[in-house]
Amino acid sequence: MFKLKSLPLFLLLTTITLSAFAQNTGKIAGKIIDQKTSETLIGATVGIEGSAKGAAANVDGRYILADLKPGKYVVIVKYIGYQSKSISDIEVKAGAVTNLDIALSEATTTALKEVVVRATYRQASVASLYAIQKNSVSISDGISSELIKKSPDRSTSDVLKRVSGTTIQDNKFVVVRGLSDRYNSASLDGTPLPSTEPNRKAFSFDIVPANLIENIVISKTATPDIAADFAGGNIQVLTKDIPDQNFVSLGAGYSYNTQSTFKNFQSGYRNTSDYFGFDGGARELVDNFPTTKQVIGPPRLTNQQNIQSINSLNNDFNIYNKKAFLGQSYQFTLGNVQEIGKNKNRFGTTIALTYRNAETTTPGLIRQYNNFDFKEDQYKFSTNVGALANFAYSFGNNKITLKNLYNRTFDDIFTYRTGTNNSNGANDNRFYAFDLTQKALFKTTLDGDHKLGASNAKIDWSLGYSNILNNQPDQRKINYVQPNAGGAYVASITNLGKENARFFSDLNENIYSGKVDFKLPVKLFNQTSNLKVGIASQYRKRDFNARFLGVIIKDGTSDIRERPIQTLFGPNAINSGAFELDEISAPNDNYNAHSYTNAAYAMLDNKLSEKLRVVYGVRVEKFDLKLNTLDPDQPQPRAELNNTDFLPSVNITYSLTTKANLRASYYRTLARPEFRELAPFSYYDYELLATQEGNSNLKRTAIDNADLRYEFYPSAGQIFSVSVFYKKFYNAIEPSIDDVNSSTTISYFNAKSAYVYGAEMEARKTLDFIDDAGFFKNSTLYANLALTKSRVQNPANPNLLEPSRSLVGQSPYVINAGFQHNAFNNALSLNILYNRLGKRIFYAGGSNFPSVYEAPRNVLDFQIGYKVLKNKGEIKLNGNDLFNQNYNFYYELDKNPKGGTGNTFKKYKPGSTYALTFSYNF
Incomplete structure (x- = not known):
């Protein structure tokens, strides 16, 4: 009989096995967004030119094209009311995920003739990154998991001191725009974080390991959809959920x-x-x-x-x-x-x-x-x-x-x-x-x-x-x-x-x-x-x-x-x-x-x-x-x-x-x-x-x-x-x-x-x-x-x-x-x-x-x-x-x-x- 205590070992063996089978193929994955607003385009279709292989963007706007043999591909992206896009020079490597975020523009005409915008992999990546950077609703700053990996930071408090206008007190309490921790608020995965301290209003950010973070965004201005209990910044920490591929990662370190x-x-x-x-x-x-x-x-x-x-x-x-x-x-x-x-x-x-x-x-x-x-x-x-x-x-x-x-x-x-x-x-x-x-x-x-x-x-x-x-x-x-x-x-x-x-x-x-x-x-x-x-x-x-x-x-x-x-x-x-x-x-x-x-x-x-x-x-x-x-x-x-x-x-x-x-x-x-x-x-x-x-x-x-x-x-x-x-x-x-x-x-x-x-x-x-x-x-x-x-x-x-x-x-x-x-x-x-x-x-x-x-x-x-x-x-x-x-x-x-x-x-x-x-x- 399968026992619950065997579940971690089962998952580990399954993941390693699946990873071994997947080494001969690769994936293309990313998010599809509106060029002007960065809103996700749910249901947009993504396909490989000359192939029946395709996928649709989910409720997060994310898609995955899996089981692709190594080589270069052309991807076609379509969505009702938007100009279609053809993206070339997308290289897929064995056992790897090629990240491709795509930004689409609204159609400027209601004519029946389809307009196809053509771009290379690099051009498409640049365009989507531009859109995300420019279209933030409020004034905000942040840091992604990729930048966190490249820094020597081990905890969230270490990461936060890299963000513009942000400092850390006592190696764990955040100060935004010169305002101490009591004038800042924080949320983890969309819900508020409490004060961890018995003698002050503060969340001790050193308890969240940096390697578990997907991204951090500090909103420095308010919009009605976020809690209003802050003056310096509203710190939003997101942890990782659905990965693009199966993996097992082990790490060890020693410090002097x-x-x-x-x-x-x-x-x-x-x-x-x-x-x-x-x-x-x-x-x-x-x-x-x-x-x-x-x-x-x-x-x-x-x-x-x-x-x-x-x-x-x-x-x-x-x-x-x-x-x-x-x-x-x-x-x-x-x-x-x-x-x-x-x-x-x-x-x-x-x-x-x-x-x-x-x-x-x-x-x-x-x-x-x-x-x-x-x-x-x-x-x-x-x-x-x-x-x-x-x-x-x-x-x-x-x-x-x-x-x-x-x-x-x-x-x-x-x-x-x-x-x-x-x-x-x-x-x-x-x-x-x-x-x-x-x-x-x-x-x-x-x-x-x-x-x-x-x-x-x-x-x-x-x-x-x-x-x-x-x-x-x-x-x-x-x-x-x-x-x-x-x-x-x-x-x-x-x-x-x-x-x-x-x-x-x-x-x-x-x-x-x-x-x-x-x-x-x-x-x-x-x-x-x-x-x-x-x-x-x-x-x-x-x-x-x-x-x-x-x-x-x-x-x-x-x-x-x-x-x-x-x-x-x-x-x-x-x-x-x-x-x-x-x-x-x-x-x-x-x-x-x-x-x-x-x-x-x-x-x-x-x-x-x-x-x-x-x-x-x-x-x-x-x-x-x-x-x-x-x-x-x-x-x-x-x-x-x-x-x-x-x-x-x-x-x-x-x-x-x-x-x-x-x-x-x-x-x-x-x-x-x-x-x-x-x-x-x-x-x-x-x-x-x-x-x-x-x-x-x-x-x-x-x-x-x-x-x-x-x-x-x-x-x-x-x-x-x-x-x-x-x-x-x-x-x-x-x-x-x-x-x-x-x-x-x-x-x-x-x-x-x-x-x-x-x-x-x-x-x-x-x-x-x-x-x-x-x-x-x-x-x-x-x-x-x-x-x-x-x-x-x-x-x-x-x-x-x-x-x-x-x-x-x-x-x-x-x-x-x-x-x-x-x-x-x-x-x-x-x-x-x-x-x-x-x-x-x-x-x-x-x-x-x-x-x-x-x-x-x-x-x-x-x-x-x-x-x-x-x-x-x-x-x-x-x-x-x-x-x-x-x-x-x-x-x-x-x-x-x-x-x-x-x-x-x-x-x-x-x-x-x-x-x-x-x-x-x-």
Whole structure:
């Protein structure tokens, strides 16, 4: 009997067998689109001249001509109401797919005589690429899977920093047009992505592996058919579904970091399951652990209950030493496509598994801020596991797709910190932190695309479910102080506090979403236009629970306090009754929240003439949010929002020439408070040296946006564009800083006024104009530059050092540049990438200290790839951050921009990383 567990092996063997049989034939595949609008032409027929072999474009406009013997062919393309096209010189190779996207023009006459446009393979490819580039409805930028393959990027966050006007904070949070992550939104396969962070509104893009991406598009202007909760950009990530051919791909890679690999690596307790991204429960509280009420009393726990409870905790405080191993990455991808029945319906499967593990060190990190003068070493153990399973069935004028993604990250950081802290009066401190964070994302999306009748009307629908987990199972912090110079160090365990606590938290969020879009082609002004209407709904529910526990010593004069951390909580000390369990409890440590967003829109994509296209409409969004805590002394819900917003937009495109567009747009968008920004929960971040808490009185932000852009396409794949934009914020949400006391508090406020304006330039040009027969023929140079300025009013507090400032995270300039070269018939590829951004506010200023800036740094990456084994295998050598310049975060005293002695908030070097990978396609 066939068993389910045998299915992966069966699919693998089937795919390899089919691939072996297919090696003697090839395929032609691609998409058929309208030359003027890039709309897919469903049902267009494609045939081989002189042969009965043919195919029809499906609901995506895609077609496949399979089982073709190697050689050159002529393809004939036909569609009612459009000029037929004959394309010659199409070369088919054994075991390969020749990609041919085709753009058709509407017939200019109703005469019976058929008009056939003739073109070569290269001309047809150029024309279709032009059409896709020029006909975007909104101002947008993006990157395709082909460009991703040629870059050294391993995660989506790495990829995004290559897009014009886009930067990344903390290696994972996206900033678009100088606006931080909270002013951007993201979707994966058409449904919204939730915030993965417990203390900010942000999606951690480093959890989506780059090799699973089909393409990324960042819409910088709004149209009514996309969610309006953004100001900088709406980031749309699409993963792969139906492949053009069957394949199995295996890949493995190893990386070397100049300051980590093969050097001493310290860590706390390590479990085998950590290497697979799971704690395994060894750090979690046991099921029968005392409740908060039992711990804090009255009555408090008995001596025996204390001993039993403390022993149930993971009291392994040993610091383990080893040599950091090479970073590892492995991936397996399977693609399978089958034609079913005489109508050649297609069923496609894409399955991918990814694994990454790394041990990195940040030695000599400096923190000098407020009362602190610290130096620390950080050691980070990271595991990332991912799985993708996409299934699609295309039949007639219909397509059903089921896309599933699971990803899990496991980051375990050990920190050893020394130095002075003037607030505790110690001569020196020795601080230890064991901090594990586990994140998981599961996302499933069911889509349907259907053509209705002969009018090319189309209905699309989508149902989505997402689950986000963010878990800190046992963040442990212990500090030793030296009361007297040259004296002994003693553990600060006489009471619970920022330097002696164990933190346990769980965040669980579910998102349910659905939408329906209907598109109807209509004739207006003798031009084909499109009317589009739709509805969408989303429900989010979050539960967050936290406990601040700790073990304190009963006798503060005990010699136990002088024990090293490895034996501080040894069994003999615990069983002697020297300790008792304690807890810092607040009614806001736990909260739950939910929100509903219901939307409807109508828009018209209107061709007013051959040159003028106007897309206009309105979106209406109804938003309801409620957030509750367990505080009996406060009315519930603690936070509540109820808004209905009418959001108009208009995007105008004028074709100056066949190669140039002038675009203009106006649109209104929103930025809503995130659950965490509203929750009054307080959390001390030992890395920020500050307490973070929400503000339950926040309002939603409304933004008026205007854009103007000129774009010129000198030839296929090349572009020159210049854009300017302006954004006006009403009730902008920004961090507020209270640094009057020894411990800083970061919260949020609605700014009375804020604005952003700027300009962007992008250029991509092949260098064949220098020499069209030599080295430069296959070389491309590209660059993008963004210049941005912003201003926001701080709260009306006369004690603040800065009445106004730039928005947090906004860089005055961003530069991306690169050089690509292919040689030996594309067997060798070279890609060099450069990135630099201007100084930006990392941490807003308060009453005692001005804003902390992140200083500019130059980043240079490269990739060299070489195809081997008849182009089935590829070896890649990647280099990241070759300059290895300091990350320098500083504040300016007396207007000193250098960030000199005493002005450093944080400074460290990440090290350069070199990776060697090998992949093979069966």
